[in-house]
Amino acid sequence: MPFGNTHNNFKLNYKVEEEYPDLSKHNNHMAKVLTKELYGKLRDKQTPNGFTLDDVIQTGVDNPGHPFIMTVGCVAGDEESYEVFKDLLDPIISDRHNGYKATDKHKTDLNFENLKGGDDLDPAYVLSSRVRTGRSIKGFTLPPHSSRGERRGIEKLSVEALTSLDGEFKGKYYPLKSMTDAEQEQLINDHFLFDKPVSPLLTCAGMARDWPDGRGIWHNDSKTFLVWVNEEDHLRVISMQQGGNMREVFRRFCVGLQKIEEIFKKHNHGFMWNEHLGYILTCPSNLGTGLRGGVHVKLPKLSTHPKFDEILTRLRLQKRGTGGVDTASVGGVFDISNADRLGSSEVAQVQMVVDGVKLMVEMEKKLEKGEAIDSMIPAQK
Amino acid sequence: MASSFTRLISGRNTAALLASLGAGTMATGFLMSETGPLAADKKTKLYPPSSDFPDLRKHNNCMAAALTPAIYAKLRDKVTPNNWTLDQSIQTGVDNPGHPFIKTVGCVAGDEESYEVFAELFDPVIKDRHNGYDPRTMKHPTDLDSSKITNAVFDENYVLSSRVRTGRSIRGLSLPPACSRAERREVERVVVTALAGLKGDLAGRYYGLGDMTEKEQQQLIDDHFLFDKPVSPLLTCAFMARDWPDARGIWHNNEKTFLIWVNEEDHTRVISMEKGGNMKRVFERFCRGLKQVEHLIQERGWEFMWNEHLGYILTCPSNLGTGLRAGVHVRLPKLSQDPRFSKILDNLRLQKRGTGGVDTAATGDTFDISNNDRLGKSEVELVQLLVDGVNHLIECEKKLEKGQDIKVPAPITQFRK
Numbered sequence: 001m002p003f004g005n006t007h008n009n010f011k012l013n014y015k016v017e018e019e020y021p022d023l024s025k026h027n028n029h030m031a032k033v034l035t036k037e038l039y040g041k042l043r044d045k046q047t048p049n050g051f052t053l054d055d056v057i058q059t060g061v062d063n064p065g066h067p068f069i070m071t072v073g074c075v076a077g078d079e080e081s082y083e084v085f086k087d088l089l090d091p092i093i094s095d096r097h098n099g100y101k102a103t104d105k106h107k108t109d110l111n112f113e114n115l116k117g118g119d120d121l122d123p124a125y126v127l128s129s130r131v132r133t134g135r136s137i138k139g140f141t142l143p144p145h146s147s148r149g150e151r152r153g154i155e156k157l158s159v160e161a162l163t164s165l166d167g168e169f170k171g172k173y174y175p176l177k178s179m180t181d182a183e184q185e186q187l188i189n190d191h192f193l194f195d196k197p198v199s200p201l202l203t204c205a206g207m208a209r210d211w212p213d214g215r216g217i218w219h220n221d222s223k224t225f226l227v228w229v230n231e232e233d234h235l236r237v238i239s240m241q242q243g244g245n246m247r248e249v250f251r252r253f254c255v256g257l258q259k260i261e262e263i264f265k266k267h268n269h270g271f272m273w274n275e276h277l278g279y280i281l282t283c284p285s286n287l288g289t290g291l292r293g294g295v296h297v298k299l300p301k302l303s304t305h306p307k308f309d310e311i312l313t314r315l316r317l318q319k320r321g322t323g324g325v326d327t328a329s330v331g332g333v334f335d336i337s338n339a340d341r342l343g344s345s346e347v348a349q350v351q352m353v354v355d356g357v358k359l360m361v362e363m364e365k366k367l368e369k370g371e372a373i374d375s376m377i378p379a380q381k
Numbered sequence: 382m383a384s385s386f387t388r389l390i391s392g393r394n395t396a397a398l399l400a401s402l403g404a405g406t407m408a409t410g411f412l413m414s415e416t417g418p419l420a421a422d423k424k425t426k427l428y429p430p431s432s433d434f435p436d437l438r439k440h441n442n443c444m445a446a447a448l449t450p451a452i453y454a455k456l457r458d459k460v461t462p463n464n465w466t467l468d469q470s471i472q473t474g475v476d477n478p479g480h481p482f483i484k485t486v487g488c489v490a491g492d493e494e495s496y497e498v499f500a501e502l503f504d505p506v507i508k509d510r511h512n513g514y515d516p517r518t519m520k521h522p523t524d525l526d527s528s529k530i531t532n533a534v535f536d537e538n539y540v541l542s543s544r545v546r547t548g549r550s551i552r553g554l555s556l557p558p559a560c561s562r563a564e565r566r567e568v569e570r571v572v573v574t575a576l577a578g579l580k581g582d583l584a585g586r587y588y589g590l591g592d593m594t595e596k597e598q599q600q601l602i603d604d605h606f607l608f609d610k611p612v613s614p615l616l617t618c619a620f621m622a623r624d625w626p627d628a629r630g631i632w633h634n635n636e637k638t639f640l641i642w643v644n645e646e647d648h649t650r651v652i653s654m655e656k657g658g659n660m661k662r663v664f665e666r667f668c669r670g671l672k673q674v675e676h677l678i679q680e681r682g683w684e685f686m687w688n689e690h691l692g693y694i695l696t697c698p699s700n701l702g703t704g705l706r707a708g709v710h711v712r713l714p715k716l717s718q719d720p721r722f723s724k725i726l727d728n729l730r731l732q733k734r735g736t737g738g739v740d741t742a743a744t745g746d747t748f749d750i751s752n753n754d755r756l757g758k759s760e761v762e763l764v765q766l767l768v769d770g771v772n773h774l775i776e777c778e779k780k781l782e783k784g785q786d787i788k789v790p791a792p793i794t795q796f797r798k
Contacts, residue, residue: 010463014563021562022591022627054561061624147468149432177436203617210475213436 008044008052016040021061028073029092029284030060038087047084049141051077056085059205072096072285075205077145079138079272079280093277093284097342106278106288109345112247112254118354121244121295125361127333130240131253131293131350134233134281136272137264142282143207143232151214151230158229161263162218169256171220173229176212192217194231207232207282224249225256233281233290235260244295246357250350278342287342293350294337295357296322301367302360303332307377311363314380315356316340336360352381430454433468435475442487443698444474447505461498465491465559470499473619486510486699489619491559493552493686493694506698507691511756512795514702521692521702524759525668527661533768535658539775540709541747544654545667545764547704548647548695550686551678556696557621557646565628568648575677576632576641583670585634587643590626606631608645621646621696638663639670647695647704660709660771664764692756702756707767710736713774714746715781721789725777728792729770730754750774757795766793 011019020039023031034057042053060073074092076082082089090102121129136142137157140150159173174183187193196211197203219226228236237260239253264270272280278288302308303319312319320335321327329335336357338349363373434453437445448471456467474487488506490496496503496516504516514521535543550556551571554564573587588597601607610625611617633640642650651674653667675685686694692702716722726733734749752767777787 008464011561011563014561018563018566019561021624058623062622147428147433148435149428152432153428204623208476209472209618210435 008046008054011054012044016043019043021057023061025064026060026073027065027067028060028063028071029095030057030073030088031065032095033088033091042085042088045084047078047080049078049080049145051081051084051141051145053085053088055144055206056081056088059201062204063200071201072283074284075144075282076142076280076284078141079136081142082277082280082284089284093287093342096285097288098340100343102276104343105275106342107345107348108273108278108289109347110254110257111347112251114347115247115250115350115354117358118247118250118350119245121246121354121357122361123243125298125364126244126357127296127298128240128242129244129246129249129295130238131246131249131291132236132238133253133257133290133292133346134279134286135235135237135257135261135290136280136282137234137269138272139269140234142234143230144205144282148210148213151210154234155214155216155229157264157267157269158227158235159216159218161260161267162227164263165220165256165259168222168252169220169225169259171218171225173216173218175216177215187217190219190223192219192223192226194228197232202232205282225252227260232283233286246293246295246350246354250293254346285341289341289344289346289349291341291346291349292337293353294320294335295353296333297336297357297361298331298333299336299360299364300332302364302373303329303334305363305367305373307373311360311377312336314378315359316352316381317356430457433457435471437475439478440474440487441479441481442474442477442485443506443509444471444487444502445479446509447502452501456499456501459498461492461494463492463494463555463559465495465555467499467502469558469620470495470502473615476618477614485615486697488698489558489621489696490556490694490698492555493550495556496691496694496698503698507701507756510699511702512754514757516690519757520689521756522759522762523687523692523703524761525671526761527665527668527764529761530661530664530764530768532772533659533661533664533764535660535709535711535768535771536775537658539713539778540658540711540771542654542656542710543658543660543663544652544709545660545664545705545707546650546652547667547671547706547760548650548693548700549671549674549704550648550694550696552684552686554648556648557644558619558696562624562627565624565644569628569630569643571678571681571683572641572643572649572674573630573632574681575674578677579634579670579673582636582666583634583639583673585632585639587630587632589628589630591629593630601631604633604637606633606637606640608642611646616646619696639666641674646697647700658709660707660764660768664707668760700755702754703758703760703763704755705760705763706751706755707764708734708749708751709767709771710747711750711771711774712747713778716774716778716787717746717748719777719781719787721787724789725774725787726750726770728790729773730766730793731770731774 016036016039020036046052055077056074059075065071094100137154140146140154162173197208202208215230217228224239224241226238237257239249241249261271279290281287281290316339317336318339321329322333322335338353340349363376366373430453431450434450460466469491470488473489479485486506507514507516551568554560554568576587579585611622616622629644631642638653638655640652651671653663653670655663693704695701695704730753731750732753736747736749750771752763754763773790780787
């Protein structure tokens, strides 16, 4: 069911300059790209599901951004958004994903055997390892646009698929709206529970509507494979465990994902994917692999080294606090993960994490001994 | 028009046929091969209203009490002439289950026509909220003749300030939950142009929220005039904070006794206020100002949304009728401690709030006392009710000061049903 500014045709009675948003104080990708002319060109279009330009950009209009942090400022409401509004989204994608061109092809590689090493990150430094991605289910609109009926349809299909898994993937689904207090407490302690979004980046894009209807968490019995249903994407898939065996985490990630995908395909609702943009997700920043592979790693000395940020940039990695995005690090422990999503494969991105973290742990050890690390600083990857 | 309607029917029938053959996904595939806005319409029909009906089992608001699956099924696919839908009207009530003690309304209008197109939902909601008022059969009286008010200068030993507020919507433009940026800017233009025509004690100035200076902002805060971007999820879930602060602003007269908010929760909120107990003068300025503004917009071919059943049309059904809240800040140290205080207020059809406004606590012994009702009684009637009520409260306070006993007054009759 269309959401938000559905009376698009009525807006067309007004001139472009009367409808064009005031983006003079804005700092996000959408504001950089959306000129009045482009707004005029795209404003009478809608996707087959009725998602309009104003629906795409509302979150970027409502959230002017921060001088230091460049947010994306737009979302897709369905698979077709990326086609119908390509004149807006292609330059944003290029800006966000290192110059990715409209003609580029994205490589998907979920064959974990192609990963070299990754099973020997020093557990004295690497406290935990995790890989996450998102998946969208073909035939449904995305969270900014979906109706309650669709969201429940997504949930139903996802639960069917997940509860049919067995072996290491045997698990259970906990719908948000009916979990018991005990279940909720347990999920919080396991760091699994996701909350109703409070970030205006998400709420202004309509993703918190009807909460908690159709939302839930599935995880396997051993608590190493976890799926969020209907949060910011249809599915968020997470593989994680304590310690530094990223190889095992990635194996389970790839195997689990492929099993799930097979089941969805049997129901004629495969994942949204194309050879240009890879896996289609709600936020353009998550296109391609949608993959964030990372570790919590102790780097008290390296993190205070003047070249720390430069090293990260060269390794194509990013740092976050241990609470995830937009948090600070605690006790010298950082969340280090891949910066890229689009234009390189899953294997390549996890390889960068594995190799990069290995190198940084070596650097940390050197600094502990009072030795210099300048010769170890890598070239730009 | 006829040919696309035919195409719609045949397309829907085909989709329904495919779906009934158990080929739900084939139907989806069929629909996805269509392009254009009609496909969205067909897809909507693939999901029957029962699949979309919200889960309201944990909800306590007027919308949740009134919305049955049958009403939802009937209204889900209707649109107002501005293309506003039922789902959009009720989103705020779905997203905000409410509180066991406080019953919120849980739905908003996107335009004037919402109250008609979705009458099957709004009528029972209005009845629930406004003491049984039936919009189908009853008429709402409008009376802005302030000369009729009596005994409206209060004892300033007790009354610290007096205030009357209401809202007005500009006919022909969508309401804050639905309006596009251009419509919102048009509301601002129409209103600010009209206000520029006010003279004498009503002459004043407009401050656009987006372009006020720091100094102006500080002054408006100090005057208690400035309104903020809404944070209440009751408003944000109803899409009223979109594009903030575009086309929002505050106008006030030079004497700071007449104030208008533009494009906050309604097109306009009109406020007359002053320190002290001269409610007569506050209401007189209120009526005069409102009439002048109405005249000024009519000169340019605009008018306020109003009809004889619902009175003045505003975004929230709770503000229909007069949209009027007349109140005072009044000290009632002894009466507020008396266990009969709430009952007295109830019978006088008054409500108490803290001095910060709705959902705040009272500081010390000073209360915001105002009329409960909005619809079914005229502005003059409601202000007189408030005046008589406040005078009675002050009498009670004086009695208690002298050690005399007070009586709970008989309840004031509602309008005839």
